Structures are given as structure tokens and as C-alpha cells.
Amino acid sequence: MEEPKDRFFSERTEAGEAAVNQEDKMVVPLRKEPELEKKQKPEHEPEPEFGEEKESKERKQKALKEIKMGNAAHKAFKTVSRITQNHGN
Helix, strand or coil: CHHHHHHHHHHHHHHHHHHHHHHHHCCCCCCCCCCCCCCCCCCCCCCCCCHHHHHHHHHHHHHHHHHHHHHHHHHHHHHHHHHHHHHHC
16 A cells, blocks of 8 residues: 555655746846935035024024033032032931
């Protein structure tokens, strides 16, 4: 009774080999990498700021810096106050 098993096995092996051979013949196209967009250089450089625009921008930057410095000073003062109160008790 082992003959039917062998015959079945040999038929499956032949079918498998045929599938492998067919697979070997297949041509798979190469995968194309997406093209990266090249950054375009601006056609002209941005114009430098003059007069009032420049002064306005400088005033805003100075005001923001003062606010940040004030916030930092306030935080430092609160921290020092808290430390001195804890040591006093």
C-alpha cells in the first residue's frame, strides 16, 4: 500500500518543481524609488528691511526679550522668597 503514497508524493514533488521553474522564469520589474523634489532656489533674495519696518521689528524683539527676562526674574524672586520663608520657620 505504500505505492499510492509514493506516487502521490512524486506527483506533488513534480508539481512543486514545475511551480518553482515557472517562478524562476517570472520577471519582476524593479521598484522605482520615489523622486525627491529638488528645492528650488528663490528667484530673488528677500529685500532687506529698511526704516520703520526694521525699527518696528527691533522694538518687538526687544520687548519680547524684556518680557522673558522679567518672567525669569519673577520666577527667581519667587524661588528665593520661598527658600527664605522655609528657612525662617
